[in-house]
Amino acid sequence: MNFKINLPGGMDLDATCFCGQAFRWEKSGDTFVGIVNGDIVNCKMDGDTLIVSAENENEEFWHNYFGAQLDYSALKTLFCTDKALEPCVKYAPGIRVLRQPFYETLCSFIISQNNNIPRIKGIISRLCEAYGKPLLNGNFAFPSAKDMAGLTVEDLAPLRSGFRAKYLLDAAKKVASGEVCEEKLLQLSNEDARKLLCTIFGVGPKVADCVLLYSLGRVDVIPMDVHMKRAMQERFPNGLTQDVAPYGGIAQQYIFHHTRTGK
DNA sequence: AGCCAGGGTCTGC
DNA sequence: GCAGACCATGGC
Numbered sequence: 191m192n193f194k195i196n197l198p199g200g201m202d203l204d205a206t207c208f209c210g211q212a213f214r215w216e217k218s219g220d221t222f223v224g225i226v227n228g229d230i231v232n233c234k235m236d237g238d239t240l241i242v243s244a245e246n247e248n249e250e251f252w253h254n255y256f257g258a259q260l261d262y263s264a265l266k267t268l269f270c271t272d273k274a275l276e277p278c279v280k281y282a283p284g285i286r287v288l289r290q291p292f293y294e295t296l297c298s299f300i301i302s303q304n305n306n307i308p309r310i311k312g313i314i315s316r317l318c319e320a321y322g323k324p325l326l327n328g329n330f331a332f333p334s335a336k337d338m339a340g341l342t343v344e345d346l347a348p349l350r351s352g353f354r355a356k357y358l359l360d361a362a363k364k365v366a367s368g369e370v371c372e373e374k375l376l377q378l379s380n381e382d383a384r385k386l387l388c389t390i391f392g393v394g395p396k397v398a399d400c401v402l403l404y405s406l407g408r409v410d411v412i413p414m415d416v417h418m419k420r421a422m423q424e425r426f427p428n429g430l431t432q433d434v435a436p437y438g439g440i441a442q443q444y445i446f447h448h449t450r451t452g453k
Numbered sequence: 454a455g456c457c458a459g460g461g462t463c464t465g466c
Numbered sequence: 467g468c469a470g471a472c473c474a475t476g477g478c
Contacts, residue, residue: 210459304459306459306476309476351475353462353475354461392460396460396461397461400459417459446459456477456478
């Protein structure tokens with residue numbers, strides 16, 4: 191099924207898919223192919239319009255996924271009133287923060303700890319291949335919590351995820367049992383949701399904040415990794431402005447991408 | 454060889 | 467509450 195989504199302020203698919211927030215997108219010519227919720231998704235931009243080809247016809251879902259409810263044009267105008275933030279926005283103005291499936295996001299950022307992006311992608315790819323549902327063309331869905339809840343660390347050995355394997359299994363068990371679930375988290379404040387996420391063995395403040403921002407839509411949450419800590423110290427000694435703070439997570443994405451790949 | 458990568462846990466003060 | 471060791475793996 192094909193449909194179009196209007197994205198105010200446009201989107202740079204290249205920057206958005208490869209700025210360290212999502213790990214299951216590939217570029218194929220001028221098309222971007224992602225695996226999302228067990229669906230192979232093909233995307234292309236036409237001006238400010240996103241053309242999506244996917245089996246999942248729930249337009250609401252894709253609106254959510256690509257943050258279509260947010261006017262990035264207005265956001266960027268706001269961000270550029272901060273002269274320290276402006277160069278980060280101008281460096282890759284087409285970045286959007288995606289709202290991704292809960293369990294996949296949780297696992298992905300558990301895997302991300304003390305790790306680099308290419309290796310994160312590799313581990314996730316091997317996890318899907320081993321325990322995810324087969325899709326067309328040799329693709330695999332991200333496994334569900336129930337798919338993984340009965341596994342052992344030995345079962346995860348082929349992933350070469352190192353010390354993170356036991357963390358993944360505790361996340362799988364707590365999500366499969368409903369002890370930690372998206373429905374609960376959505377009702378909680380940032381602080382309480384963070385606390386609940388941190389009951390998972392191997393989930394600390396940074397991973398929890400990534401889940402809050404990239405899956406639960408808390409765009410005011412700023413995950414602080416080493417790059418962001420450095421960037422904030424050097425470029426934003428007084429923090430973000432009061433006007434920007436409610437969208438701090440989105441500003442973070444521009445800052446993170448700029449400090450990592452800019453010069 | 455040593456350092457770093459979108460950290461967290463555990464121990465000891 | 468906070469610093470430091472330790473944790474697997476791979477690229478540079």
